[in-house]
Amino acid sequence: MASEQAKVEVTRRRVFYIPGYDPIHPRRYRELYRSEGAAQAEISGYRLNLSPKAKGATYGWHVTGEIDHAVTNAQVDVLVWSDIVRDSMATDIPRTYLQLARTAWTYIGSGALRRLMLLRKGPVIAALYPVGMLLLQLVLALVAFLVIWGLVDRVFGLLPAATPAVVLTIGSWIGAAAGAVAGVTLLRWFKKKDGRFFAYYLMHDYAFSARWGGANPPALEERMAEFADTIATALKQDTDEVLIVGHSSGAHLAVSVLADLIRQGRVPDGGPVLSFLSLGQVVPMVSFLPKADRLRRDLHFLSSRDELTWIDVTAPGDGCAFALCDPVAVSGVGPADKKWPLVFSAAFTQTLSPQRWKELRWRFFRLHFQYLCAFDRPKDYDYFQITAGPMTLADRYQDRPPSRSRIDIAVSRHTSMAA
Numbered sequence: 001m002a003s004e005q006a007k008v009e010v011t012r013r014r015v016f017y018i019p020g021y022d023p024i025h026p027r028r029y030r031e032l033y034r035s036e037g038a039a040q041a042e043i044s045g046y047r048l049n050l051s052p053k054a055k056g057a058t059y060g061w062h063v064t065g066e067i068d069h070a071v072t073n074a075q076v077d078v079l080v081w082s083d084i085v086r087d088s089m090a091t092d093i094p095r096t097y098l099q100l101a102r103t104a105w106t107y108i109g110s111g112a113l114r115r116l117m118l119l120r121k122g123p124v125i126a127a128l129y130p131v132g133m134l135l136l137q138l139v140l141a142l143v144a145f146l147v148i149w150g151l152v153d154r155v156f157g158l159l160p161a162a163t164p165a166v167v168l169t170i171g172s173w174i175g176a177a178a179g180a181v182a183g184v185t186l187l188r189w190f191k192k193k194d195g196r197f198f199a200y201y202l203m204h205d206y207a208f209s210a211r212w213g214g215a216n217p218p219a220l221e222e223r224m225a226e227f228a229d230t231i232a233t234a235l236k237q238d239t240d241e242v243l244i245v246g247h248s249s250g251a252h253l254a255v256s257v258l259a260d261l262i263r264q265g266r267v268p269d270g271g272p273v274l275s276f277l278s279l280g281q282v283v284p285m286v287s288f289l290p291k292a293d294r295l296r297r298d299l300h301f302l303s304s305r306d307e308l309t310w311i312d313v314t315a316p317g318d319g320c321a322f323a324l325c326d327p328v329a330v331s332g333v334g335p336a337d338k339k340w341p342l343v344f345s346a347a348f349t350q351t352l353s354p355q356r357w358k359e360l361r362w363r364f365f366r367l368h369f370q371y372l373c374a375f376d377r378p379k380d381y382d383y384f385q386i387t388a389g390p391m392t393l394a395d396r397y398q399d400r401p402p403s404r405s406r407i408d409i410a411v412s413r414h415t416s417m418a419a
Contacts, residue, residue, distance in 0.1 A: 007391075008240055008273055008392050009240075010072050010390050011071070012074075013072060013073070013239060013240060013242075013243060014075055014234040014239050014241070014272070015076040016227070016242070016244050016245070017029060017076060017077070017245045018227070018245065018250035018251075018254050018257075019079075019247055019250050020247050021085055021204075021205040021208060022085060024082060026059040026078035027059070029078055030078075032369070033050070034050050036373040036374045036384075037374075040373075040384050041384065044378060048063055048384060049066075050063050053075060057230065058077040058080070060075060060076050064388070065384070065385075065389055067388065067389040068389070070390035072389060072390050076387065081220065081253075084223060087219075088204055089201070093187050096191075100130070100134055100135075100203055100207075103211075106210040106211075107206075107210060107289075110289060111413045112412075112414070115413050118411050119325050119330060119407060120321075120322050120325060122319030122323070123322055129202060130198070130202040137186075137190045137199065138187070141184070141186045144182040144183045144186050145176075145182060145183035146179065147182075148175065148182045149176050151175070198365065209285065209286045213290050213291030214287065214288075214290065214293075214295065214414075216294065224253060227253070227257045234272070237272070240272055241275055241393070242274055243276075243277065244258060244275070245277045246276070246277070247280055247371065247372065248320070251278035251279065251280075251281035251312075252282075252283045252287070252295055252327075255295065255298050256295060258302055258308065262307050263301070273393075273394065275308060275392060275394065276311070277310075277313065279314070279383075280314055281321060281322060283299070283325075284322050284325060284330055284411075288331070288411075289414065293418045296331055296332075296414075296415060297333075297417035299327060299328045299333050300328070300333040300417055302328075302340065303334060303339065304337045304338055304339055304340070309393050310340035310341040311341060311344075311393055312326070313344060313346050313371060313381055315346040315347060315370070316345065317357075318371075319364050320365070323345070325343075325406070325407045326407065326408040328340070329408035330407060330408070330410065331411075331412045332410035332411070332412045332415040333417060343403060343408075344397075344403045344406075345405075346371060347379065352370075352377060353376050353377050380400065
């Protein structure tokens with residue numbers, strides 16, 4: 001068993017970070033690691049030094065950690081699928097509203113939404129937010145249309161009583177056209193400012209999974225196979241630990257990638273320690289859908305394997321994640337010999353000072369990335385010690401009990417794992 005292996009002091013580590021549904025260039029993650037790592041090092045009394053990585057198939061960086069009187073060298077690579085995300089977001093306004101209808105029907109008609117509401121309200125509210133916001137934008141555009149049309153009609157209505165009816169009719173047409181222009185302009189303005197509202201972004205996110213009913217689209221399956229090849233190569237190299245980090249939607253991609261690697265016999269005996277850290281996971285948003293057989297099968301398989309250690313970290317303060325929901329158990333696919341994941345909380349309200357918590361509390365999207373950031377009152381979760389410190393994930397959490405408030409009962413209506 002991975003948790004029973006002799007302790008390994010890590011001097012060389014490969015880290016593969018799989019981001020969530022994010023269209024942004026991966027340099028964002030390097031800069032986040034640089035700035036937040038420096039802050040955490042100062043708070044916790046260790047040193048981190050980042051340096052560029054030679055150009056290659058993946059984007060990444062090197063980090064040297066001087067922690068607990070030990071020096072660890074890590075190479076961090078971002079496994080990119082942002083191009084697939086961008087392609088899925090390349091839709092016009094009418095098609096986005098079509099996505100809205102289709103996504104709502106998928107989650108409501110399949111019964112997934114009702115079951116998800118039995119877990120955590122936060123991510124369900126986050127899922128309903130783009131629906132409500134987009135409908136509100138449509139209503140406001142309709143109001144703008146009616147107001148402008150009415151104003152133009154009123155102006156023409158001030159003409160002398162002897163004005164030919166055809167002129168008034170033309171005036172009404174002009175008003176309708178002006179109102180339509182105003183409504184469309186308003187909708188375009190909302191889309192342009194979506195970096196403030198996040199309605200289109202979130203709609204595309206949920207629509208990405210809903211369109212395929214929880215299955216992976218072919219382009220994503222192909223990319224995941226490339227991820228597996230990259231990780232398999234690292235598992236053959238002279239390194240002490242290969243750590244896979246899956247954040248948000250990237251967590252369920254990592255589950256399937258790792259399940260494929262183990263099934264294919266590509267995790268060598270006597271090779272590097274294999275570790276999996278899932279952060280802020282939203283697995284139920286996909287695994288509860290009717291066609292997510294592949295993901296449920298992979299969850300079932302991975303949860304009993306000896307080849308890896310799987311730690312799942314969330315926090316109730318993160319309203320975008322299914323906090324403390326065991327992704328295997330709630331999906332209804334836990335085997336009798338289930339051992340993973342170890343589920344515990346990053347406890348934002350305890351690991352962030354009251355002042356810092358007050359600053360971040362209502363910044364929902366920023367909190368969803370807090371797992372990758374510094375804590376000013378850290379406890380036993382420290383992303384930078386995990387990725388650049390001398391302990392393997394298994395050794396670090398060998399004696400860590402799961403959170404008592406975790407949710408580990410079967411909730412999903414759909415539990416098929418058909419191949």
